Amino acid sequence: MKLLTANRLTDGVTLWHTGTGWSEDAAHAARLDDEQADALLTDWKTRETEVVGPYLIPLTPDGNPVQREQVREFIRANGPTIGQTADALSQAHGRADIFES
Incomplete structure (x- = not known):
């Protein structure tokens, strides 16, 4: 299982593929099987x-990023570690932190 992520061209905001489009909220990211993930990546690399x-982002069987990706993806999903905090971003989306360790 994998997630597809990218940054929006116009402002650099982190985006997560939902299976049908893009969302700024990592909670909406689709857990994709390997074949579907590879096909979407190939498609979006050309667009x-x-x-x-x-x-x-490779996922563990429980749906979280594999350990080597954990910290980076937590920061990308929940916001910077200074300034706007992960808690503030989570509250703005009405959810708990994504990819908590």
Whole structure:
């Protein structure tokens, strides 16, 4: 299982693929099987007029990023570690932190 993530071209905001489109909220990210994830990545790599730097995040069986990705993806999903906090961003989306360790 994998997630597809990228940044919006116009402002650099982190985006998560929902299976049908993009969302700023990581809680809406679709857990994709490997074949579907690879096909979406290939498609979005050629469409850099909307998003840039798309890549796949491997997931553990319980649906969280594998350990080597945990810290980076927590920060990307929940916001910077200074200034706007992860808690503030989570509250703005009405949810708990994503990818908590």
